[in-house]
Amino acid sequence: MSRKILIWLLMKHFFFIFGLLLTLVFALHSWAMVLFWSLFLEQTHIIQVLISWTIVWVQVVFVLILVHVFFHDPILVLERHIQEFLIGKKDDKKIWFQRGINSHLNFILKFFEQTLWTLKHIKSEFLHGKEIKSEVDLWKEIQWKMLEKKLPSIPSLDIIIKSKPAGEIGWDSYDIIPQEDNYYIYVWDATGHWVGAWFIMMMVNSLVSGFSKVFQNGSSILAKTNEILKPRVKANLLMTLLMLRWNEQEKRLFMTGAGHEYLMIYKYKQKKCFQIKSWWVALGMIKDISKMLKDQEIKFEANDIIVLYSDGITEAINTPQKNGNEQMFWESRLIEAIEKAPDIEKNGLKSAQSVFNNITIELSKFMWYHHAQLDDITLWVIHYTWEKGLQNDISSQIPEEMITEWHW
16 A cells, blocks of 8 residues: 555656756765865865855755645646546535635636536536436426327217427317217316426316216316316416317207317308307416306307317417517418318318318418417317218328428
């Protein structure tokens, strides 16, 4: 062990030891020369020469010590700090260098001190960012499993549904819950776009699924869901929701709105699209919303088409960013896109696919190039085909020349 320590000391202080040895050699050589000249000089003169040379070499040694202490040692300390930083030993330690008398070297040490401190925090933020990234990936996987699951099919309805988040995680969601003859079709949008909002969405989905086994009316299901939800969430976390209850046996459609967007319905006989307002109160706004919700029966006839959507469509803008000159897509353009969707038969019959494609095309054209999708976009198109299957030869693939940058 002593041998290893001796080798380490020799390597660490090599230049200092080498300088001392070199100084000693030169000193011995000088004194030897003085002794040689003493053969020819008087004794008093010899003593003066010896004293002078001794003073010179003492000064040389003193200079070497100063160089070692104030120049060489700080550089070694800097080197050790950098090595410890690179192997991770400085993560929980303060980085600080002792200052010397050399202002130039102090400036260099200060620079490296600040640099290592900055790198330490960048490293910490990077590692924390990796943790956040892993959480985001987890939520993306959960969302993908929820939204990409195979939805139940409804015999008399042709349904197309897609959703595109504005960021890595989306805050729009949707589902179809079958309960005997009833199918509960709903879309919702959560505020406060972060993990807390996703917990609320999962809670709402579970509560709606559970209460649909107990209550038939959408208003009762949403009122009970809100009653449990409200005491458990922050005041700024709300959820807008639009629910349809389709009775497959009776062929009747009921709507219950909770602060969501309009329900759009294209009437085949009138060749016209109408908008039906959703009720204003959102889930999580107040504890008791039972008296504010209502079930409204919608006259839904054969070959009619219903469109559900989130505000990411109507509030889409036609500029790369909000600058005061942007326009929004609004409900008027959505209605026009529905009404002008290509017919699949000469008598003006439209399909879910033709309406879905045309909304996509018009929205993409409106957002144009270098677009900014500021919010999640969700779109349902539901075609009442009655009992017969619809011969639909419209492809779900939209030609690239008909759209700009934005696409599903």
